[in-house]
Amino acid sequence: LRRHLAEFEAVAVLVTHDPLDAMVLADRLVIVEHGRVVQEGAPADIARRPRTDYIAQLVGLNLYRGQAEGHRVRLEAGPAVATTEELSGPAFVAFPPSAVTLYRDRPAGSSARNLWRCEVAGLETHGDQIRADLTGELALAADLTTVAAAELDLHPGAEVWATVKATQTHAYPA
DSSP states (O other): OHHHHHHOOSOOOOOOSOHHHHHHHOSSEEEEETTEEEEEEOHHHHHHSOOSHHHHHHHTOEEEEEEEEEEEEEETTSOEEEEEEEEEEEEEEEEOGGGOEEESSOOSSOOOSEEEEEEEEEEEEETTEEEEEEEESSOEEEEEEHHHHHHTTOOTTOEEEEEEOGGGOEEEEO
Protein backbone atom coordinates (compact mmCIF):
# COMPACT_ATOMS: atom_id res chain seq x y z
CA LEU A 1 0.00 0.00 0.00
CA ARG A 2 2.82 2.39 0.83
CA ARG A 3 4.47 1.82 -2.57
CA HIS A 4 1.14 2.20 -4.35
CA LEU A 5 0.39 5.48 -2.57
CA ALA A 6 3.89 6.79 -3.36
CA GLU A 7 3.34 6.11 -7.07
CA PHE A 8 -0.23 7.45 -7.09
CA GLU A 9 -0.27 10.90 -8.70
CA ALA A 10 -3.43 12.26 -7.11
CA VAL A 11 -4.77 12.95 -3.66
CA ALA A 12 -5.64 9.81 -1.72
CA VAL A 13 -7.79 9.67 1.39
CA LEU A 14 -7.05 6.69 3.61
CA VAL A 15 -9.43 5.90 6.45
CA THR A 16 -7.97 3.58 9.07
CA HIS A 17 -8.36 2.58 12.69
CA ASP A 18 -4.73 1.45 12.78
CA PRO A 19 -2.56 4.23 14.22
CA LEU A 20 0.64 2.67 12.87
CA ASP A 21 -0.75 2.67 9.32
CA ALA A 22 -1.80 6.28 9.75
CA MET A 23 1.60 7.43 11.05
CA VAL A 24 3.57 5.55 8.38
CA LEU A 25 1.40 6.15 5.32
CA ALA A 26 0.07 9.67 5.76
CA ASP A 27 1.55 13.04 4.89
CA ARG A 28 -1.24 14.66 6.88
CA LEU A 29 -3.55 13.25 9.54
CA VAL A 30 -7.05 14.22 10.58
CA ILE A 31 -7.94 12.61 13.92
CA VAL A 32 -11.65 12.11 14.60
CA GLU A 33 -12.93 11.24 18.07
CA HIS A 34 -16.61 10.69 18.78
CA GLY A 35 -17.57 12.14 15.40
CA ARG A 36 -15.58 15.36 15.59
CA VAL A 37 -12.14 16.44 14.39
CA VAL A 38 -9.87 16.90 17.41
CA GLN A 39 -6.49 17.41 15.73
CA GLU A 40 -4.95 17.60 12.29
CA GLY A 41 -1.46 18.02 10.91
CA ALA A 42 1.70 16.19 9.93
CA PRO A 43 2.24 12.87 11.74
CA ALA A 44 5.43 14.12 13.43
CA ASP A 45 3.65 17.24 14.72
CA ILE A 46 0.75 15.22 16.09
CA ALA A 47 3.12 12.74 17.75
CA ARG A 48 5.08 15.59 19.34
CA ARG A 49 2.08 17.69 20.44
CA PRO A 50 -0.96 15.50 21.10
CA ARG A 51 -4.08 17.40 22.13
CA THR A 52 -6.21 14.58 23.58
CA ASP A 53 -5.66 11.63 25.90
CA TYR A 54 -6.58 9.26 23.06
CA ILE A 55 -3.88 10.64 20.75
CA ALA A 56 -1.33 10.69 23.58
CA GLN A 57 -2.05 7.04 24.29
CA LEU A 58 -1.62 6.17 20.60
CA VAL A 59 1.77 7.88 20.41
CA GLY A 60 2.87 6.63 23.83
CA LEU A 61 2.96 9.76 25.98
CA ASN A 62 1.72 10.82 29.40
CA LEU A 63 -0.34 13.97 28.70
CA TYR A 64 -1.74 16.58 31.09
CA ARG A 65 -3.50 19.91 30.73
CA GLY A 66 -3.08 22.86 33.03
CA GLN A 67 -2.16 26.49 33.47
CA ALA A 68 1.42 27.47 32.62
CA GLU A 69 3.29 30.11 34.52
CA GLY A 70 6.96 30.40 33.62
CA HIS A 71 8.65 27.02 33.70
CA ARG A 72 5.79 25.26 35.52
CA VAL A 73 2.42 23.92 34.45
CA ARG A 74 -0.13 23.68 37.29
CA LEU A 75 -2.28 20.71 36.31
CA GLU A 76 -6.09 20.86 36.36
CA ALA A 77 -6.21 17.85 38.65
CA GLY A 78 -3.03 17.52 40.62
CA PRO A 79 0.39 18.99 41.14
CA ALA A 80 2.55 21.27 39.02
CA VAL A 81 5.03 19.92 36.47
CA ALA A 82 8.40 21.64 35.99
CA THR A 83 9.36 22.11 32.34
CA THR A 84 12.16 23.72 30.34
CA GLU A 85 9.76 25.73 28.17
CA GLU A 86 8.62 29.09 29.46
CA LEU A 87 4.89 29.56 28.85
CA SER A 88 1.93 31.50 30.14
CA GLY A 89 -1.72 30.47 30.01
CA PRO A 90 -3.49 27.21 29.14
CA ALA A 91 -0.96 24.54 28.25
CA PHE A 92 -0.32 20.86 27.73
CA VAL A 93 2.68 19.04 29.18
CA ALA A 94 3.76 15.61 27.96
CA PHE A 95 6.52 13.11 28.60
CA PRO A 96 7.16 9.50 27.60
CA PRO A 97 6.82 6.64 30.10
CA SER A 98 10.53 5.96 29.54
CA ALA A 99 11.32 9.36 31.15
CA VAL A 100 9.90 8.21 34.50
CA THR A 101 12.27 6.81 37.13
CA LEU A 102 10.79 4.86 40.05
CA TYR A 103 12.06 4.49 43.62
CA ARG A 104 10.65 2.60 46.59
CA ASP A 105 11.87 5.31 48.99
CA ARG A 106 11.78 9.06 48.48
CA PRO A 107 14.99 9.83 46.56
CA ALA A 108 17.45 12.19 48.22
CA GLY A 109 19.65 14.48 46.18
CA SER A 110 17.97 13.83 42.82
CA SER A 111 18.34 16.46 40.10
CA ALA A 112 14.82 15.68 38.86
CA ARG A 113 12.52 18.69 39.36
CA ASN A 114 9.36 16.56 39.32
CA LEU A 115 8.67 14.14 42.17
CA TRP A 116 5.37 12.40 42.94
CA ARG A 117 4.27 9.79 45.46
CA CYS A 118 2.35 7.07 43.62
CA GLU A 119 0.89 3.60 43.95
CA VAL A 120 1.28 0.82 41.40
CA ALA A 121 -2.19 0.19 39.95
CA GLY A 122 -1.08 -2.42 37.42
CA LEU A 123 1.85 -3.93 35.53
CA GLU A 124 1.95 -5.03 31.89
CA THR A 125 4.74 -6.75 30.01
CA HIS A 126 5.73 -5.07 26.72
CA GLY A 127 8.50 -7.15 25.16
CA ASP A 128 11.50 -6.94 27.47
CA GLN A 129 10.02 -4.04 29.44
CA ILE A 130 7.34 -3.57 32.06
CA ARG A 131 4.80 -0.76 31.88
CA ALA A 132 3.72 0.32 35.34
CA ASP A 133 0.41 2.16 35.58
CA LEU A 134 0.56 4.49 38.57
CA THR A 135 -2.04 6.42 40.54
CA GLY A 136 -1.65 8.91 43.37
CA GLU A 137 -0.51 12.52 43.25
CA LEU A 138 -0.34 12.07 39.48
CA ALA A 139 -1.67 9.22 37.34
CA LEU A 140 1.01 8.18 34.88
CA ALA A 141 2.66 5.32 33.02
CA ALA A 142 6.30 4.36 33.59
CA ASP A 143 8.46 1.98 31.56
CA LEU A 144 11.23 0.00 33.19
CA THR A 145 13.18 -3.17 32.62
CA THR A 146 12.03 -6.47 34.06
CA VAL A 147 15.20 -6.50 36.19
CA ALA A 148 14.40 -3.06 37.65
CA ALA A 149 10.78 -4.09 38.33
CA ALA A 150 12.02 -7.18 40.18
CA GLU A 151 14.63 -5.24 42.17
CA LEU A 152 11.98 -2.70 43.20
CA ASP A 153 9.60 -5.56 44.07
CA LEU A 154 6.84 -3.86 42.09
CA HIS A 155 3.33 -5.25 42.42
CA PRO A 156 -0.16 -3.76 42.45
CA GLY A 157 -0.54 -1.73 45.61
CA ALA A 158 3.19 -1.04 46.04
CA GLU A 159 4.00 2.54 47.00
CA VAL A 160 6.67 4.22 44.88
CA TRP A 161 8.15 7.63 44.17
CA ALA A 162 8.21 8.71 40.53
CA THR A 163 10.57 11.35 39.15
CA VAL A 164 10.86 13.07 35.78
CA LYS A 165 13.51 15.62 34.85
CA ALA A 166 12.20 18.91 33.50
CA THR A 167 14.40 18.33 30.43
CA GLN A 168 12.35 15.23 29.60
CA THR A 169 9.02 17.06 29.52
CA HIS A 170 7.54 18.98 26.61
CA ALA A 171 5.13 21.84 27.30
CA TYR A 172 3.13 23.66 24.60
CA PRO A 173 0.14 26.01 24.38
CA ALA A 174 -3.31 24.41 24.67
